[in-house]
């Protein structure tokens with residue numbers, strides 16, 4: 001069984017870390033787009049890497065890879081899978 | 083159906099699913115590209131032969147969902163609903179989905195199944211799915227969706243015949259899928275549409291449904307613009323009534339992914355082993371590595387540029403050679419006169435100035451298409467996002483800007499991958515500032531003439547190189563400042579998202595790359611070619627007429643005189659011919675225009691000759707050298723290294739004997755060329771990409787004024 005540890009926003013997760021999406025800190029079109037792309041409550045996300053300078057980041061979700069900026073990752077609440 | 087009764091099929095799918103590969107394989111070369119009214123999206127139409135039936139296929143822009151945030155994204159809904167006049171409502175929707183990435187692709191499918199139109203699903207990338215260990219029960223999937231599902235491999239053509247058969251059958255059966263995941267919202271939208279119709283307001287219920295779900299989206303925005311407040315007010319009230327807690331957009335996405343997850347669990351037998359590393363991951367460990375990846379990126383760009391210059395230059399020289407040879411041959415075999423001049427200096431030179439661009443544009447575009455289709459473009463945008471954000475843009479603007487260092491035309495055409503319309507426009511307007519290869523001969527001539535050959539540090543640094551570098555930096559500065567100013571003022575808006583799929587690496591197929599290349603070449607030749615050609619003819623006419631016979635008589639007398647003396651000196655005759663050409667030009671409308679507007683350029687230190695040459699080079703900046711050659715009577719076939727032209731320029735004087743080409747004047751002239759938009763091709767392509775003449779004209783005015791002011795300041799302050 002995967003164990004759920006901390007509650008964070010996605011931007012604070014390091015490369016290689018996995019987490020479940022728990023919710024969003026803001027509503028609106030950006031959140032809608034994220035959800036339509038598969039980043040929604042219950043999805044498992046994995047941080048793959050960050051660009052030089054640490055921003056944007058690349059994550060894996062729903063079996064494909066997606067890049068997003070830290071500002072967008074900050075909207076996503078996650079629970080780290082230990 | 084089209085107006086002529088031809089069936090219409092709309093092709094739709096997520097980006098990177100192989101949609102354009104499928105479109106190309108279905109329609110071959112029978113394609114037509116246009117623009118939708120009012121938006122910048124390209125309209126791709128093709129003819130598809132299904133046995134005896136000819137069908138019109140519309141390729142819609144790649145999209146992840148039907149929720150539109152901009153007019154460009156709304157085009158998809160408008161086409162599907164048949165709201166675009168000259169297309170007609172599709173009889174069938176063909177959805178391409180990526181079998182190796184089912185879940186996200188099924189989101190769009192779930193939306194399309196609810197439109198009440200017949201649907202066929204093409205399950206593409208079957209080869210990759212098999213490779214990744216994904217087994218899909220295709221029959222089960224078709225049953226669950228309630229529509230035909232055809233497995234294909236678009237890149238190899240596998241399954242295409244079967245797909246055509248199924249399309250043919252479905253066009254006859256017209257079976258409507260019956261998915262309805264959010265019946266409450268759909269019902270409410272239908273009710274509202276009926277109610278509004280009774281009040282005399284005609285809004286299709288699907289548009290109301292989108293407005294209800296996509297809060298702050300474009301459907302809502304468009305309703306607000308075209309109808310009174312009460313409609314919007316009713317939508318807001320309805321939203322409140324329907325949402326039991328989370329907003330409708332949240333309910334919508336949750337419900338759809340709930341349906342998708344249940345569906346995929348029943349049809350996908352083997353989920354891929356998460357522990358197994360894919361090829362893409364191996365490549366990315368190196369290519370997207372912060373250090374090695376950056377080095378790889380720099381090297382790659384260096385190779386691209388090296389190839390563009392190394393391969394394009396001989397081709398361009400060769401084309402130049404062919405057009406001049408053809409011109410010379412015609413000149414020798416036709417009687418002298420206006421018609422011959424029109425053919426040689428107008429038509430042939432005009433065609434020449436169009437095709438001379440082709441090698442560069444095609445080579446650059448081949449690279450861009452390859453980078454896009456292979457999946458590397460997304461990585462480049464990912465890496466360059468942070469630096470580009472400093473100038474108010476995103477990583478997606480980097481490759482278009484960089485391409486513009488060779489030629490702004492492919493750069494501007496490559497802005498299509500920038501999803502945010504404001505960013506796209508800002509990039510388009512900044513791109514022409516980059517030092518393109520057509521500016522180089524002008525710089526080379528002026529630098530060779532006016533910048534002394536000084537070197538420091540044992541020849542490592544030289545002054546001429548430094549000046550050239552400064553001109554490059556000036557171009558970058560101009561572009562960056564323009565982008566920044568635009569994004570801070572008229573193009574100000576909420577920061578666009580940078581949600582971008584990083585597609586797996588794929589080897590692009592040669593066929594697909596060549597077809598896309600052919601398409602870009604056609605656009606250039608048709609759109610830019612006609613403009614360049616027309617302007618070239620116009621400039622020819624200005625430079626040729628009125629062509630008074632008195633000049634001919636005067637020089638003919640001298641020529642006869644020389645011949646009569648017996649000792650015919652070939653060089654003396656050439657000299658006379660060149661002087662005659664110069665006299666004609668002075669007498670021509672172009673020469674008169676030069677004289678008429680010379681006062682405007684006087685504060686920049688230019689005389690009428692320079693003014694006329696600058697005017698003549700508005701269609702294409704490199705033309706200035708040939709015109710200067712004619713005006714200074716050294717012949718029009720000079721190049722930038724021609725020492726006689728340099729000598730003539732240096733020794734030309736004002737009537738009072740002072741030199742015209744002083745160092746401040748020459749530097750000012752270079753700055754003028756650095757900023758000014760002297761390129762009909764760029765103007766025509768901006769017009770094509772924006773769909774309006776306003777933007778290219780504003781851009782032209784802005785850049786020309788900037789060039790003028792720059793040259794004015796340098797000349798006035800320095801001298």
Ligand SMILES: Nc1nc2c(ncn2[C@@H]2O[C@H](COP(=O)(O)OP(=O)(O)O)[C@@H](O)[C@H]2O)c(=O)[nH]1
Pocket residue numbers: 096097098099100101102103104144206207208209210234235236237238455456588589590591594
């Ligand atoms: N392996 C594989 N590659 C494909 C297939 N279909 C398309 N491709 C490749 O996928 C890349 C993207 O295809 P493209 O048609 O440009 O995708 P679009 O963005 O949906 O238009 C290209 O390199 C294609 O050659 C397929 O069925 N299998």
